[in-house]
Amino acid sequence: xxxxxxxxxxxxxxxxxxxxxxxxxxxxxxxxxxxxxxxxxxxxxxxxxxxxxxxxxxxxxxxxxxxxxxxxxxxxxxxxxxxxxxxxxxxxxxxxxxxxxxxxxxxxxxxxxxxxxxxxxxxxxxxxxxxxxxxxxxxxxxxxxxxxxxxxxxxxxxxxxxxxxxxxxxxxxxxxxxxxxxxxxxxxxxxxxxxxxxxxxxxxxxxxxxxxxxxxxxxxxxxxxxxxxxxxxxxxxxxxxxxxxxxxxxxxx
Amino acid sequence: xxxxxxxxxxxxxxxxxxxxxxxxxxxxxxxxxxxxxxxxxxxxxxxxxxxxxxxxxxxxxxxxxxxxxxxxxxxxxxxxxxxxxxxxxxxxxxxxxxxxxxxxxxxxxxxxxxxxxxxxxxxxxxxxxxxxxxxxxxxxxxxxxxxxxxxxxxxxxxxxxxxxxxxxxxxxxxxxxxxxxxxxxxxxxxxxxxxxxxxxxxxxxxxxxxxxxxxxxxxxxxxxxxxxxxxxxxxxxxxxxxxxxxxxxxxxxxxxxxxxxxxxxxxxxxxxxxxxxxxxxxxxxxxxxxxxxxxxxxxxxxxxxxxxxxxxxxxxxxxxxxxxxxxxx
Numbered sequence: 001x002x003x004x005x006x007x008x009x010x011x012x013x014x015x016x017x018x019x020x021x022x023x024x025x026x027x028x029x030x031x032x033x034x035x036x037x038x039x040x041x042x043x044x045x046x047x048x049x050x051x052x053x054x055x056x057x058x059x060x061x062x063x064x065x066x067x068x069x070x071x072x073x074x075x076x077x078x079x080x081x082x083x084x085x086x087x088x089x090x091x092x093x094x095x096x097x098x099x100x101x102x103x104x105x106x107x108x109x110x111x112x113x114x115x116x117x118x119x120x121x122x123x124x125x126x127x128x129x130x131x132x133x134x135x136x137x138x139x140x141x142x143x144x145x146x147x148x149x150x151x152x153x154x155x156x157x158x159x160x161x162x163x164x165x166x167x168x169x170x171x172x173x174x175x176x177x178x179x180x181x182x183x184x185x186x187x188x189x190x191x192x193x194x195x196x197x198x199x200x201x202x203x204x205x206x207x208x209x210x211x212x213x214x215x216x217x218x219x220x221x222x223x224x225x226x227x228x229x230x231x232x233x234x235x236x237x238x239x240x241x242x243x244x245x246x247x248x249x250x251x252x253x
Numbered sequence: 254x255x256x257x258x259x260x261x262x263x264x265x266x267x268x269x270x271x272x273x274x275x276x277x278x279x280x281x282x283x284x285x286x287x288x289x290x291x292x293x294x295x296x297x298x299x300x301x302x303x304x305x306x307x308x309x310x311x312x313x314x315x316x317x318x319x320x321x322x323x324x325x326x327x328x329x330x331x332x333x334x335x336x337x338x339x340x341x342x343x344x345x346x347x348x349x350x351x352x353x354x355x356x357x358x359x360x361x362x363x364x365x366x367x368x369x370x371x372x373x374x375x376x377x378x379x380x381x382x383x384x385x386x387x388x389x390x391x392x393x394x395x396x397x398x399x400x401x402x403x404x405x406x407x408x409x410x411x412x413x414x415x416x417x418x419x420x421x422x423x424x425x426x427x428x429x430x431x432x433x434x435x436x437x438x439x440x441x442x443x444x445x446x447x448x449x450x451x452x453x454x455x456x457x458x459x460x461x462x463x464x465x466x467x468x469x470x471x472x473x474x475x476x477x478x479x480x481x482x483x484x485x486x487x488x489x490x491x492x493x494x495x496x497x498x499x500x501x502x503x504x505x506x507x508x509x510x511x512x513x514x515x516x517x518x519x520x521x522x523x524x525x526x527x528x529x530x531x532x533x534x535x536x537x538x539x540x541x542x543x544x545x546x547x548x549x550x551x552x553x554x555x556x557x558x559x560x561x562x563x564x565x566x567x568x569x570x571x572x573x574x575x576x577x578x579x580x581x582x
Contacts, residue, residue, distance in 0.1 A: 099372070
């Protein structure tokens with residue numbers, strides 16, 4: 001049976017309308033509702049389903065970030081993960097933390113924990129990078145199955161259906177492998193109250209990047225973060241005829 | 254005045270040492286249009302541009318690329334190893350090429366292919382990649398959107414090699430007419446990692462223009478109520494020679510396949526005209542289409558957020574308005 005490592009990120013909740021800081025250094029995060037990155041919920045759900053199907057033996061969730069990252073680890077534990085690892089990174093170091101750092105941390109942990117599969121979301125909805133899975137796979141020299149919408153585990157390999165630009169494709173990856181979860185992989189469950197209570201008793205190990213020998217020196221300088229250009233207010237047209245004539249005026253039809 | 258001249262000359266000299274490797278995307282039959290957008294971005298970096306073409310059949314793409322202006326050379330690696338363009342093998346080739354020529358920049362379009370390959374290459378080079386670049390300010394300063402397009406980040410990459418995926422809709426398509434780049438064959442013996450095997454693919458077939466490069470896009474959302482009703486949009490799209498897109502709600506409800514999804518996690522489009530039908534306009538959807546030149550919204554809910562970004566809004570029942578529009582065009 002496989003050991004599965006899942007990566008979970010604490011991000012500003014997807015329904016929140018974000019605000020750019022007046023000094024243009026970033027977006028306002030204080031006092032803003034955060035939750036687990038939606039793609040990571042899908043990754044956790046898939047791991048838990050593997051355990052329910054007796055494909056996975058143990059699931060370990062990892063989150064890199066400030067103290068509050070433990071909240072998302074608790075959520076993962078309440079969904080059925082066995083143990084959590086919190087790699088604490090806060091302050092200015094967290095501001096410039098990038099997928100390259102996170103993937104090195106996860107790669108180290110995958111080795112330490114003797115994982116057969118690492119599953120992460122395909123992208124975080126804050127930085128929209130879409131890099132971590134690919135970089136973990138690169139660090140470990142493991143195969144990668146990105147944008148997965150279906151995973152079937154064989155003995156020494158997995159067969160994965162991927163969502164690609166023109167449709168779907170199927171690939172076969174040798175184990176151990178790294179997978180990134182796409183939207184349609186599954187429908188994540190809600191943590192029930194008894195499971196939330198049980199999750200409080202599950203262990204969360206605390207580590208620092210230093211413990212793992214990972215250097216988190218910034219690779220980028222953030223020059224500025226600004227609001228996107230706003231669109232000019234449009235107009236409501238009374239009927240289809242007016243709409244067609246407006247589009248003709250503009251030369252679109 | 255004098256110092257400005259010196260600075261300019263210095264930048265000019267600096268840029269002569271830039272060299273970019275561009276990874277072409279094709280399907281063994283034809284070059285994919287996003288590569289033409291990526292050429293424009295690569296040229297903006299200021300140095301020589303070399304294009305790498307790999308696949309089981311590279312002839313057609315290499316020939317098309319040789320007509321692109323301003324490329325210094327085209328490297329072609331043709332082998333069965335690249336069947337299905339598996340990321341592990343393509344990355345190995347990119348690395349091998351990089352180790353030989355020491356480029357300062359490695360660029361590809363931010364498609365599912367580019368997004369799969371580039372971060373793996375970057376990890377191997379121990380550099381931090383920059384995804385989905387929408388602007389190039391200098392050889393090390395790039396602009397990208399974060400938080401589903403709700404903030405624009407400008408960053409300076411401090412790594413020695415810059416690995417960039419570029420958003421197609423943010424750069425013009427380079428023309429394939431007057432160029433005469435030389436084609437050079439390279440070997441790819443060591444690129445068979447045997448980690449992943451391509452099994453099959455199932456591509457949605459369509460006679461309509463490709464979604465990300467279409468001039469007009471007609472998109473439907475949950476308001477369409479069923480997959481059958483999407484026919485209303487196909488009819489309208491036929492009249493406008495438009496591509497058809499969809500919101501996540503329409504995809505999740507099973508009305509259309511997911512490669513039609515426009516949004517933060519689907520396709521990013523920026524057509525001349527975007528017609529959103531029965532789409533409320535969640536921020537995740539807006540992230541994929543709000544750079545369209547003209548946006549039209551047809552929705553019966555006057556409070557729908559889509560009307561805040563629409564140039565022309567029609568508050569009406571789509572089941573009446575869309576057929577009426579189709580018949581009047």
